Amino acid sequence: MPIIASHKSSLIFQPSKQTLPVAVFVGGTSGTGQGIVEAFGRHTRGNAHIFLIGRNKAAAEHIISSLPKPSCAEIRHKFIQCDVSLMSNVSKVSQDLLQQLPDGKLNYLVMSPGYFSLNGLEESAEGIGRIIALCYYARFKFTIGLLPALEKAQQRGEDAKVLSVLLPGRGVVINSNDLGVKKDYTPFKALGTAATYTDLAFQKLSITHPSMTFIHAFPGTLVRTKTLSDSGTPFLRMVAPAFKLLSYPFSISTETAGENMLHIMLHCAKQAGFHRIGARGENLDAVKGRGIIYEDEKLQQMREVVWTHSLEATKTA
Secondary structure, three states: OOOOOOOOOOOOOOOOOOOOOEEEEEOOOOHHHHHHHHHHHHHOOOOOEEEEEEOOHHHHHHHHHHOOOOOOOOOOEEEEEOOOOOHHHHHHHHHHHHHHOHHHOOOEEEEOOOOOOOOOOOEOOOOOEHHHHHHHHHHHHHHHHOHHHHHHHHHOOOOOEEEEEOOOOOOOOOOOOOOOOOOOOOHHHHHHHHHHHHHHHHHHHHHHOOOOEEEEEOOOOOEOOOOOOOOOOHHHHHHHHHHHHHHHHHOEOHHHHHHHHHHHHHHHOOOOEEEEEOOOOOEHHHOOOOOOOOOHHHHHHHHHHHHHHHHHHOOOO
């Protein structure tokens, strides 16, 4: 897949105390998330407030130290350690961030935490399967928790955008009797459900917050991430090196994926509203077979079902 935006892109923010962008990256310590953080740092020349949320402190500190140095001493590049598979952790970090974000605003919330395993549900202490916790519930809770900061940016006439990197156009029909994907679990069903939930929740948010931008984007079928090598399944970890070698000619680097996702967030989704965008920047709603699973009256009904379930499952008021 060709790169969408080059390193010489015109995406440069001029350092100014009033206009410095503020960005929060959830799951940005590896994979596509890391690629987006590094691309954002390059194109802002370090002149942006960057908050990186994840578990791997060493990886985060390495990423932050590699970013261009900002021209103003007051600019913050900060790591916040958090296991986002637990909603209680997400709640605490969101509340802390609302107090820490410069001017109380947030321009860009970028979320890409993920996990894959064949080991079964792997429920957390809160009773949520690990895959859907990372791919949907944590992202939903961060979005809800940080809405006040996004609203403040929007009120200032600045960008207020939320990007979730997952699987638009690859969702599944929801089982209303198994909304938490526990009774009839497979890892692929958990991923597909997370994709459908993202579509419906972001569409709902775009209705209640029409001046903001919500983006569900696909990074590409094969991105050179550590998903297999970090899997909880020993067999997947064992075959990860061979898979990486065999797929190398057909895959893209995390650097390329990061550039593409940043370009999508800033240039392909310029207008407020809900956007479902493919790896090449295409509008998936215009691609046959890639629309939201539900249509018309059923869409509205399931949107409300998912919204109510998401609030309850994440215990978000």
